[in-house]
Amino acid sequence: MSSLLDATTLPMTATADLASLRGKIDCIDDALHDLLMQRAEVVTQVAASGKGRVALRPGREAEILRRLLARNHGALPGQGLVRIWRELLAATTSMQGPYIIAVCEPDADAAFTQCAREHFGALTQLRVHRAWSQVLRDIGTGAASVAVLPLPREEDGPGQVWWTALLQKDEPRIQVIARLPFWTQRPDSAPQGQALVLGAISPDPTDNDRSLLGIELPLDVSRTRAIAALTDTGFSLDTLILRRDPGAPVAFILADVAGHVTEADPRLDGLRPNVHRAVVLGAYAVPIGISP
Numbered sequence: 495m496s497s498l499l500d501a502t503t504l505p506m507t508a509t510a511d512l513a514s515l516r517g518k519i520d521c522i523d524d525a526l527h528d529l530l531m532q533r534a535e536v537v538t539q540v541a542a543s544g545k546g547r548v549a550l551r552p553g554r555e556a557e558i559l560r561r562l563l564a565r566n567h568g569a570l571p572g573q574g575l576v577r578i579w580r581e582l583l584a585a586t587t588s589m590q591g592p593y594i595i596a597v598c599e600p601d602a603d604a605a606f607t608q609c610a611r612e613h614f615g616a617l618t619q620l621r622v623h624r625a626w627s628q629v630l631r632d633i634g635t636g637a638a639s640v641a642v643l644p645l646p647r648e649e650d651g652p653g654q655v656w657w658t659a660l661l662q663k664d665e666p667r668i669q670v671i672a673r674l675p676f677w678t679q680r681p682d683s684a685p686q687g688q689a690l691v692l693g694a695i696s697p698d699p700t701d702n703d704r705s706l707l708g709i710e711l712p713l714d715v716s717r718t719r720a721i722a723a724l725t726d727t728g729f730s731l732d733t734l735i736l737r738r739d740p741g742a743p744v745a746f747i748l749a750d751v752a753g754h755v756t757e758a759d760p761r762l763d764g765l766r767p768n769v770h771r772a773v774v775l776g777a778y779a780v781p782i783g784i785s786p
Contacts, residue, residue: 530582533582534586534589537586537589537590540590541589541591549590549591549639550587550593550640550693550695552672552691552698552779553671553697553698553699553700553703555583556672556676556700556779557700557701557779558579558583559676559782560700560701560702562575562579563575563576563782572677572679572782573679576677576782580612580613580614580615580676581615581616583615584614584617584618585615588615588618593618593619594618594619594620594638594639595618595619595620595621595638595639595641595642596620596621596622596628596632596633596637596638596641596642597620597621597622597623597641597642598625598626598629598642598643598644598656599623600624600626600644600654605685605686605687606642606643606644606689607620607622608687609642609674609675609685609687609688609689610642610674610689611685612674612675612685613672613676613691621638626643626654626656627656627659629642629643629656630659630668630692633666633692633693633694634664634666634694640671640693641691641692641693642689642690643656643689643690643692644687644689644690645688645689646690646735646748647735648736652739652740655737655739655746657748657775658708658737658746660708660773660775661708661746661771661773661775663773666694668693668694669692669694669695669697669774669775669776669777670690670691670692670697670706670775670776670777671692671695671696671697671777671778672690672691672697672779673688673689673690673691673778673779673780673781674689674691674781675687675688676781677781677783678781678782678783690706691778697754697776697778699754699777700779702779703753703754703777703778703780704732704750704752704753704777704778704780705750705752705753705754705755705775705776705777705778706748706749706750706774706775706776706777706778707724707729707747707748707751707755707772707773707774707775708746708748708771708773708774708775709746709748709749709769709771709772710745710746710769710770710771710772711744711745711747711768711769711770712744712745712770713738713742713744713745715745717734717736720736721734723768726764727761727762727765728761728764729751729755729761729765730751730752731750731751732752733749734748734749734750735747735748735749744770754777755774755777756774757774759774
């Protein structure tokens with residue numbers, strides 16, 4: 495005997511009430527669908543205007559989700575809201591042109607592929623590569639819209655370090671434009687990969703950003719001196735990765751600092767006399783659940 499509640503087992507009044515509630519849900523679904531179709535029409539108009547630089551705007555998407563989460567109340571869970579809108583944003587972005595994501599997947603657990611799927615849509619086309627160089631090549635040639643690469647770590651081996659390539663400022667200029675996952679309250683079964691999104695576009699500023707600085711400096715500069723140089727010039731530092739790879743003539747630093755920093759930031763002028771090179775590698779909207 496089934497333990498599931500079935501409408502045929504309910505009293506007549508309860509069955510009628512359930513039918514009424516289902517009817518309300520149907521009406522709400524129709525209203526939601528009407529609004530989604532209206533939204534798609536506006537997106538079509540935006541694309542036709544030719545005023546948008548690119549279809550993918552991670553900063554704008556972050557602001558949409560933050561605004562909706564701030565006004566969300568009642569029984570709808572925040573993570574459900576984020577999932578609905580991530581698929582909606584993926585669908586409307588794909589309406590505006592080719593939408594292909596290159597993913598660097600160095601291990602067999604597919605953590606970064608899952609991360610990309612969660613953020614960019616379940617049916618969005620992915621180009622998965624083991625080598626980070628191929629992922630960046632996809633962006634440079636236009637074979638992919640953006641790339642997903644592992645979040646850099648202090649313990650990464652020389653072959654895993656992709657961010658030093660961005661210091662060359664090759665054309666097209668590739669920069670960090672987002673951080674994943676954007677919803678950081680992760681259940682155990684959710685993708686656990688931490689990643690950065692790169693593209694041949696400039697990141698859009700939001701009201702809560704962090705930026706990445708790539709710095710080339712002499713080998714003998716200590717971590718303490720490097721931190722002091724950053725803080726003395728006014729940067730608010732979160733994390734710093736210092737690399738002195740065997741045989742390399744210089745050391746490299748990846749600094750995660752507060753705010754949306756551009757190449758015109760005067761603080762860089764105060765930093766540059768003490769290093770070989772200091773380059774803004776991009777910026778990202780701070781994910782939900784990470785302290786500013």
